[in-house]
Amino acid sequence: MTHDEGTSHTCNAMPSPEAPARLQIVTATNVLTQGVQLHVPVLITRIESAATLRTLYAALQAAFPLDYPVSIVGDLSVEDPQFLQTTLAQISEKKGISYPVNLYLPAQVSAVTIAVQQLVEVVAKLRSPDGGCPWDLEQTPQSLTPYIIEEAYETIDAIQLGDPGAMAEELGDLLLQVVLQAQIASEQDQFSLQEITQGITKKLIRRHPHVFADVEANSVEEVRANWEEIKALEKGKSPHEAQLLSDKMQRYTRSLPPLMAGFKLSEKAAAAGLEWQDLNDVWTKFYEELAEFQESLLQSDTKHQLSELGDLFFTLVNVARWCQLDPMLALRHTNQKLIDRIATIEGQISKPLAEHSFAELEALWQVAKQHLESAPPTVEATDRVDMAILEDPSAVFVSSEGVLSGSDPAHLEESSP
Numbered sequence: 001m002t003h004d005e006g007t008s009h010t011c012n013a014m015p016s017p018e019a020p021a022r023l024q025i026v027t028a029t030n031v032l033t034q035g036v037q038l039h040v041p042v043l044i045t046r047i048e049s050a051a052t053l054r055t056l057y058a059a060l061q062a063a064f065p066l067d068y069p070v071s072i073v074g075d076l077s078v079e080d081p082q083f084l085q086t087t088l089a090q091i092s093e094k095k096g097i098s099y100p101v102n103l104y105l106p107a108q109v110s111a112v113t114i115a116v117q118q119l120v121e122v123v124a125k126l127r128s129p130d131g132g133c134p135w136d137l138e139q140t141p142q143s144l145t146p147y148i149i150e151e152a153y154e155t156i157d158a159i160q161l162g163d164p165g166a167m168a169e170e171l172g173d174l175l176l177q178v179v180l181q182a183q184i185a186s187e188q189d190q191f192s193l194q195e196i197t198q199g200i201t202k203k204l205i206r207r208h209p210h211v212f213a214d215v216e217a218n219s220v221e222e223v224r225a226n227w228e229e230i231k232a233l234e235k236g237k238s239p240h241e242a243q244l245l246s247d248k249m250q251r252y253t254r255s256l257p258p259l260m261a262g263f264k265l266s267e268k269a270a271a272a273g274l275e276w277q278d279l280n281d282v283w284t285k286f287y288e289e290l291a292e293f294q295e296s297l298l299q300s301d302t303k304h305q306l307s308e309l310g311d312l313f314f315t316l317v318n319v320a321r322w323c324q325l326d327p328m329l330a331l332r333h334t335n336q337k338l339i340d341r342i343a344t345i346e347g348q349i350s351k352p353l354a355e356h357s358f359a360e361l362e363a364l365w366q367v368a369k370q371h372l373e374s375a376p377p378t379v380e381a382t383d384r385v386d387m388a389i390l391e392d393p394s395a396v397f398v399s400s401e402g403v404l405s406g407s408d409p410a411h412l413e414e415s416s417p
Contacts, residue, residue, distance in 0.1 A: 071104040344368035
């Protein structure tokens with residue numbers, strides 16, 4: 001096995017994400033001048049003397065821990081080459097080595113890789129029929145969906161608060177949902193966490209040709225244009241088809257909560273000309289939908305009742321739009337108002353709510369209401385999130401200052417496939 005001095009041999013500078021780590025073969029001189037890749041196993045050849053080995057040791061200890069396992073391999077052209085397993089710290093101390101030799105270093109496993117693998121193993125144990133957790137074993141992709149939404153919102157709240165500890169905890173909870181979904185899917189031979197990570201890695205490489213290929217993009221606008229063109233080609237659509245209103249509206253329904261998506265759909269439809277003449281027409285439509293919903297409740301068709309309730313909600317969203325009111329903020333404030341009133345009541349009583357009479361609860365409710373109404377109003381961080389997303393749904397990343405900022409389109413839920 002021979003190589004030109006000063007050259008490094010590996011199959012790809014950027015390995016395919018689905019390919020196993022491939023051996024990098026590099027001469028000692030090349031290591032000393034250019035270094036080595038840490039994510040693939042390395043065979044360092046042409047170590048001609050103990051002095052060269054000591055020099056390699058000094059260079060490698062900057063990239064590898066001293067207890068990193070290495071192997072000293074003799075002449076590979078002979079049938080039974082010398083083979084000695086040791087650690088990086090000990091290679092310069094080895095005696096009786098017949099030079100020239102080669103040095104093999106396995107692929108370096110990062111602390112992050114180890115931590116993720118531990119999480120995967122814990123989740124697999126929780127899902128194991130043999131001694132696993134009954135709750136985890138009962139879960140399905142569908143039953144876990146609400147937790148994904150909940151953890152995503154809690155993560156946003158932690159980011160808005162600027163609390164690193166809370167952010168790390170909530171991001172961990174969100175990561176758990178990904179690993180759980182992958183575990184369940186792998187049990188059903190659908191896909192695995194490996195396929196998930198390989199898929200997003202390939203997508204990032206494919207959609208960033210200005211980084212991983214020879215395409216030039218010198219501005220955010222050029223990056224976005226390339227992104228949309230690549231995405232359209234992946235889906236078999238022309239750039240024109242990708243810009244159709246219905247296509248954009250479909251993305252809103254996939255990437256936004258239903259109430260927020262309804263508001264955006266209402267805005268887009270109105271901008272395209274699908275709009276009432278005035279607010280009175282909207283109110284007429286609202287009362288029409290209210291009557292239809294009430295009529296549906298007299299029947300036993302749940303599907304029809306849900307349809308009419310949805311129509312009623314959507315019409316009320318249009319009322320809010322015409323009145324220049326944010327329905328998400330309105331509902332969020334009402335939710336918080338209920339929580340605050342109950343918390344105020346609980347702070348004044350010594351026994352559970354359920355043990356009070358209706359009259360007592362009504363009196364406590366009115367006292368709490370008056371107390372809270374006299375307090376100054378506050379604007380929560382999540383309110384700013386809703387308002388910013390409505391103004392620009394593509395800006396879904398939240399900065400530490402609490403303002404949503406535009407980001408690389410590779411990370412936009414609206415733009416993801």
